[in-house]
Amino acid sequence: AQSVTQLGSHVSVSEGALVLLRCNYSSSVPPYLFWYVQYPNQGLQLLLKYTSAATLVKGINGFEAEFKKSETSFHLTKPSAHMSDAAEYFCAVSFQGAQKLVFGQGTRLTINP
Amino acid sequence: EPEVTQTPSHQVTQMGQEVILRCVPISNHLYFYWYRQILGQKVEFLVSFYNNEISEKSEIFDDQFSVERPDGSNFTLKIRSTKLEDSAMYFCASSGDLQPYEQYFGPGTRLTVT
Numbered sequence: 001a002q003s004v005t006q007l008g009s010h011v012s013v014s015e016g017a018l019v020l021l022r023c024n025y026s027s028s029v030p031p032y033l034f035w036y037v038q039y040p041n042q043g044l045q046l047l048l049k050y051t052s053a054a055t056l057v058k059g060i061n062g063f064e065a066e067f068k069k070s071e072t073s074f075h076l077t078k079p080s081a082h083m084s085d086a087a088e089y090f091c092a093v094s095f096q097g098a099q100k101l102v103f104g105q106g107t108r109l110t111i112n113p
Numbered sequence: 114e115p116e117v118t119q120t121p122s123h124q125v126t127q128m129g130q131e132v133i134l135r136c137v138p139i140s141n142h143l144y145f146y147w148y149r150q151i152l153g154q155k156v157e158f159l160v161s162f163y164n165n166e167i168s169e170k171s172e173i174f175d176d177q178f179s180v181e182r183p184d185g186s187n188f189t190l191k192i193r194s195t196k197l198e199d200s201a202m203y204f205c206a207s208s209g210d211l212q213p214y215e216q217y218f219g220p221g222t223r224l225t226v227t
Contacts, residue, residue: 032214043117043204043220044156051214090156094214099144100169101216103156 023091136205
């Protein structure tokens, strides 16, 4: 079955430290991949997307993600965390060109001063 | 920058009542979606809508749900007889015809059924 897994429901890092949020999917065909961010009491904002072009994708707010077909992963990284990065992050996948998005369970990122 | 808007931001209703959640998608978008997020759970797909008809729906989207595009700008989700388990955040999204999988989400409507 096609699924999306985010490893770690809660990640805590210090300000200035590397942020790494993990996302794996299960599909035999490379899908389209997305990361969304949700700030408290707000909607889902598109951070970045992979749609079969460059495997290293840069997004807003200094985030980037790398698509690794062999690992069926699309992990989100940021070299240096900022307090304003505290939010919930969702990996989402469009399998085989389907319009609907399948979401992971989300990872809550906390930044320690 | 164009954005998806939703009203109301919070709706409280009694079990068995009908509710209509409203969305105004981005103006040149052609694909429209509803998702929901029960507190503490994943965001789940409900339905997609294109060319004035449902293009895909999930198992959640049963007969008590319906969608409509009553005019050129609004997109609505109706729940006919609400249940306690319908309490959730409901997100509307839209996408354009060139990249229909790239969806832009509204801020959500929090529905509380008592």
